[in-house]
Amino acid sequence: MKTVVIITAGGSGKRMNNSQKKQFMQIKGKSILAHTIEKFINNSDIDDIVISLPEAEIDSVKVELEENFPLANLIFAKGGKERQNSVFNALKKCPSDTDFVMIHDGVRPFISSEDISRLLNKAKKYKAVIPVFKVKNTIKQVKAGKVVRTIPRDNLVNVLTPQVFEYQLIFNCTKTALENEVLFTDDSSIMEYYDYPVYVLECGSENFKITDPFDYELAKMIIENNGEDKK
Secondary structure, eight states, X not given: OOEEEEEEOOOOOGGGOSSSOGGGOEETTEEHHHHHHHHHHTOTTOXXXXXXXXXXXXXXXXXXXXXXXXXXXXXXXXXXXXXXXXXXHHHHHSOTTOOEEEEEETTOTTOOHHHHHHHHHHHHHHSEEEEEEEOOSOEEEEETTEEEEEXXXXXXXXXXXXXXXXXXHHHHHHHHHHHTTOOOSSHHHHXXXXXXXXXXXXXXXXXXXXXXXXXXXXXXXXXXXXXXXXX
């Protein structure tokens, strides 16, 4: 069974308030993107890695990643106007014998090797699996500055990546969605839209997305104290 990871790294990072995009910000001598890629390179279940990047940044990123991972088989795909376009470009770059694909945010460097393997094993049975963790806070719906209702959180979860799919299934659904000009915020939403069941696997909340300055400082603290090596 061939498994390919697609790592999306085309975000603008506006909430980081930094001139450098968040995926390229350095921690302990490597970009956040490189820290993320390392988790998959070190996992024996992964065969290939496809990285989706803005076309203008591919050459410079190649240099850094080839220095950090000289023996890795890294494939680069041109990013598109929307994340969905970028993912589809990456799907087209996957080897023809790909069985499963994991789609992961380039700014989530704390995915554990154990969770990668657990997600893949469940996807082999159910075809579409996403990592989640339970909502901890009280959730309220508001409108015009006023609470409308409190939403019971028993069945609510936070959704993470990597999301894992049977390759041909996500390829066909993403292609159809783009042809129909229907856009979604995550890949599993495409599957839901076309009535394919999506299953969940509860994973650790430490697999957070680096989005703002607080997240970056937290990530620095974890990595600089070698916390990443324990994953």
